[in-house]
Amino acid sequence: MQIGNKKWKIYVIHHSHTDIGYxxxxxxxxxxxxxFIRQAVAICEAARTEExxxxxxxxxxxxxxxxxxxxxxxxxxxxxxxFVDALRRGDIELSGTYLNMTELIQYELLAEMLxxxxxxxxxxxxxxxxxxxxDINGYSWGYAxxxxxxxxxxxxxxIHTHHGMFAIGRKQFPxxxxxxxxxxxxxxxxxxxxxxxxxxxxxxxxxSYSVRDETPVWGIAEDHWTLAETRIARYLxxxxxxxxxxxxxxxNVMGLLRDNAAPNGRIMSFIHxxxxxxxxxxxxxxxxxxxxxxxxxxxxxxxxxxxGDWPDWWSDGVASTAMHTQIFRNAQxxxxxxxxxxxxRKSVLANELKEAEQQLIMYAEHxxxxxxxxxxxxxxxxxxxxxxxxxxxxxxxxxxxRSLDKxxxxxxxxxxxxxxxxxxxxxNSFDYPVEDLAFFYLEExxxxxxxxxGLEVVDEATGEVVPHQQEKVSRGYQIAIMAKLDARExxxxxxxxxxxxxxxRTTSSTRLVGADRIHDIRDLLPLAQNSDRIAITExxxxxxxxxxxxxxxxxxxxxxxxxxxxxxxxxxQGCGAFTPVYEVTEGERGDQxxxxxxxxxxxxxxxxxxFFGRLRGVKTITNGTLYAIVELxxxxxGMSHYSLFLKVYKDQPRVxxxxxxxxxxxxEPENVxxxxxxxxxxxxxxxxxxxxxxxRPGIDQIPGTLTDFYCIQEGLALVAPTGGxxxxxxxxxxxxxxxxxxxxxxxxxxxxxxxRKTLYAWVLTNxxxxxxxATLGGFYEFRYTLQWGERFSTVEQAVRANHSVNxxxxxxxxx
Numbered sequence: 096m097q098i099g100n101k102k103w104k105i106y107v108i109h110h111s112h113t114d115i116g117y118x119x120x121x122x123x124x125x126x127x128x129x130x131f132i133r134q135a136v137a138i139c140e141a142a143r144t145e146e147x148x149x150x151x152x153x154x155x156x157x158x159x160x161x162x163x164x165x166x167x168x169x170x171x172x173x174x175x176x177x178f179v180d181a182l183r184r185g186d187i188e189l190s191g192t193y194l195n196m197t198e199l200i201q202y203e204l205l206a207e208m209l210x211x212x213x214x215x216x217x218x219x220x221x222x223x224x225x226x227x228x229x230d231i232n233g234y235s236w237g238y239a240x241x242x243x244x245x246x247x248x249x250x251x252x253x254i255h256t257h258h259g260m261f262a263i264g265r266k267q268f269p270x271x272x273x274x275x276x277x278x279x280x281x282x283x284x285x286x287x288x289x290x291x292x293x294x295x296x297x298x299x300x301x302x303s304y305s306v307r308d309e310t311p312v313w314g315i316a317e318d319h320w321t322l323a324e325t326r327i328a329r330y331l332x333x334x335x336x337x338x339x340x341x342x343x344x345x346x347n348v349m350g351l352l353r354d355n356a357a358p359n360g361r362i363m364s365f366i367h368x369x370x371x372x373x374x375x376x377x378x379x380x381x382x383x384x385x386x387x388x389x390x391x392x393x394x395x396x397x398x399x400x401x402x403g404d405w406p407d408w409w410s411d412g413v414a415s416t417a418m419h420t421q422i423f424r425n426a427q428x429x430x431x432x433x434x435x436x437x438x439x440r441k442s443v444l445a446n447e448l449k450e451a452e453q454q455l456i457m458y459a460e461h462x463x464x465x466x467x468x469x470x471x472x473x474x475x476x477x478x479x480x481x482x483x484x485x486x487x488x489x490x491x492x493x494x495x496x497r498s499l500d501k502x503x504x505x506x507x508x509x510x511x512x513x514x515x516x517x518x519x520x521x522x523n524s525f526d527y528p529v530e531d532l533a534f535f536y537l538e539e540x541x542x543x544x545x546x547x548x549g550l551e552v553v554d555e556a557t558g559e560v561v562p563h564q565q566e567k568v569s570r571g572y573q574i575a576i577m578a579k580l581d582a583r584e585x586x587x588x589x590x591x592x593x594x595x596x597x598x599x600r601t602t603s604s605t606r607l608v609g610a611d612r613i614h615d616i617r618d619l620l621p622l623a624q625n626s627d628r629i630a631i632t633e634x635x636x637x638x639x640x641x642x643x644x645x646x647x648x649x650x651x652x653x654x655x656x657x658x659x660x661x662x663x664x665x666x667x668q669g670c671g672a673f674t675p676v677y678e679v680t681e682g683e684r685g686d687q688x689x690x691x692x693x694x695x696x697x698x699x700x701x702x703x704x705x706f707f708g709r710l711r712g713v714k715t716i717t718n719g720t721l722y723a724i725v726e727l728x729x730x731x732x733g734m735s736h737y738s739l740f741l742k743v744y745k746d747q748p749r750v751x752x753x754x755x756x757x758x759x760x761x762x763e764p765e766n767v768x769x770x771x772x773x774x775x776x777x778x779x780x781x782x783x784x785x786x787x788x789x790x791r792p793g794i795d796q797i798p799g800t801l802t803d804f805y806c807i808q809e810g811l812a813l814v815a816p817t818g819g820x821x822x823x824x825x826x827x828x829x830x831x832x833x834x835x836x837x838x839x840x841x842x843x844x845x846x847x848x849x850x851r852k853t854l855y856a857w858v859l860t861n862x863x864x865x866x867x868x869a870t871l872g873g874f875y876e877f878r879y880t881l882q883w884g885e886r887f888s889t890v891e892q893a894v895r896a897n898h899s900v901n902x903x904x905x906x907x908x909x910x
């Protein structure tokens with residue numbers, strides 16, 4: 096074994112990577128992990144006796160506290176005591192990680208989740224000081240804050256570089272990650288979580304994944320010792336060549352060649368055999384997170400400090416099940432509403448909310464399906480695991496809305512009954528004032544019959560008649576008012592028969608609309624029009640605050656703030672606002688796996704075909720007292736229907752947009768984007784709200800991290816001292832800022848500050864070759880709200896606005 100002059104020590108973390116649903120049914124994986132802890136306790140105990148002396152020194156790290164929770168739920172008291180004894184001895188160690196998550200989870204729930212391990216350990220006199228993650232490729236900046244607040248000092252990051260990449264430009268590298276609040280977390284940017292298997296540390300499970308050499312193996316090597324000696328020597332020599340500053344290094348090892356793998360005492364046996372043969376040059380030692388990080392901090396090596404976001408390359412799975420992600424996000428948002436309306440838990444029991452939270456956590460976990468979802472999408476396990484994954488979102492929605500119903504019943508919500516009063520309560524659940532629509536409903540025709548001669552809405556506190564707008568909807572009639580509410584304010588309104596019949600409308604002698612009802616000439620005398628209506632033509636919609644114009648084919652090409660004359664649309668992005676962009680990459684001879692596997696960080700192939708939607712029709716839907724709605728219909732490949740509904744408000748600088756589509760079912764790798772061309776240079780600085788922190792993409796990031804796309808929370812903003820724009824994104828969390836074109840991808844530090852960004856909502860994808868949902872076919876509606884003006888001179892104001900419009904007001908029928 097040829098190696099340099101210094102003596103090396105390889106520290107080994109033995110764990111089981113937790114993938115909820117990748118290798119088996121979710122409930123089966125739960126059973127596995129409960130049993131893995133039982134096995135680990137038994138191995139540790141046997142190693143301390145003459146029963147298995149060859150296992151002496153065995154250590155087990157519980158990668159996720161979720162597995163520990165499941166064990167504690169099932170274990171007998173005697174088993175729990177043995178487990179705690181192993182923790183106290185240091186044979187087993189807890190990681191502060193709850194599960195390996197996507198960035199979907201909101202900060203409040205993230206912080207509660209990461210605190211669970213420490214809360215369990217504290218009564219036993221134990222501190223959870225370290226956490227580890229495996230597989231996932233990044234974390235929101237708030238993740239660092241939540242770890243630090245939970246008392247966690249260290250994070251081992253085992254990046255999986257398939258369609259992803261490690262940060263800083265190197266692995267096996269420590270750095271301090273400064274949190275948004277100024278705390279510091281020591282991070283070890285490690286190897287893939289099965290690097291120890293590549294190096295041959297597990298005779299029962301050796302593979303060629305990170306190491307690709309002349310001895311390919313996936314199982315038990317023919318000449319295990321030669322393979323281990325060769326690979327370990329080459330690996331350590333390579334670290335030396337790269338200027339690695341330590342004489343020790345950390346690798347992870349799994350007990351079997353699979354995710355969700357059992358502990359294996361044979362690894363410890365091999366470590367003893369290796370040390371007997373090569374320990375004078377390269378010593379192996381099984382260790383735990385705390386021991387390793389304490390060693391790192393003792394070294395006389397300067398550790399750099401970085402601050403900022405660490406975007407996750409693997410959060411894009413959320414767009415492969417877009418409908419259920421939408422349901423998840425609405426449930427998570429509604430959970431926050433419930434907590435604000437019922438802070439003392441007088442209506443909803445704490446355990447009811449905890450179960451809803453657990454369902455949310457399970458959906459936001461990083462595993463998106465069975466490992467053969469693409470290659471055999473008809474397989475029963477593919478179907479079963481997909482339904483279970485999606486059920487987490489559905490169950491969370493059901494539980495959260497049941498809790499909201501309980502809260503509202505205690506507030507006076509009247510259920511369906513004869514002779515209900517037409518009174519409605521509206522609540523602002525936020526700690527700041529809001530002005531937003533509130534919706535009241537009349538059930539089908541029979542309630543509307545009470546108001547054949549018209550109706551009006553009255554504020555009961557003031558007796559004032561409130562302007563309203565009425566529409567026929569699927570559940571009956573919707574009555575909308577614009578409610579202006581102080582922080583946590585609750586107001587009551589009543590619907591009554593109109594004091595006077597509604598005035599009729601007549602023709603206009605100044606409005607240039609033909610007998611065919613087509614309005615394709617701008618009026619010469621705009622002031623002579625009916626002032627209570629928004630102006631709609633075949634080419635534009637115009638209120639006192641905004642003029643939105645479109646062109647056949649190109650779509651929405653202009654979005655002008657009429658108060659200031661500012662043009663919001665960046666014409667250089669290449670397509671109009673909310674125009675669909677469809678991509679498909681065909682595989683050779685219909686090969687669905689290889690074409691995806693070789694995409695790398697591009698998430699599309701070199702032969703990708705890209706199509707832009709073409710505007711082909713416009714129709715007025717409604718034009719009333721509060722708002723007007725127009726529908727723009729597009730033609731685009733991959734979809735049988737795509738239309739935009741623009742709701743323009745009469746007295747507010749605000750537009751609600753609904754994107755509706757019917758996506759065809761296609762097996763080939765696809766992407767669907769929605770263009771958001773608002774990044775004009777004079778529109779302000781771009782901010783994304785992520786879990787726990789607002790960040791400026793391409794600025795507030797760790798070097799070497801992802802710059803192509805981001806997984807955000809409630810929305811984004813363009814902020815300038817003179818005012819800006821808030822864009823709420825309640826349904827679609829992925830925002831694409833990198834170029835759509837196939838090519839060299841650039842990470843933080845490689846993108847010049849002056850390089851212009853583009854902005855798209857990345858709404859659908861199925862490009863991954865293993866566990867994404869194979870088909871994106873179906874019906875979707877994705878919503879957006881744009882607000883602009885002087886008040887958006889700070890990102891805090893924009894974040895508030897996005898949260899409030901996404902959650903809306905809470906309105907219910909009252910007595």
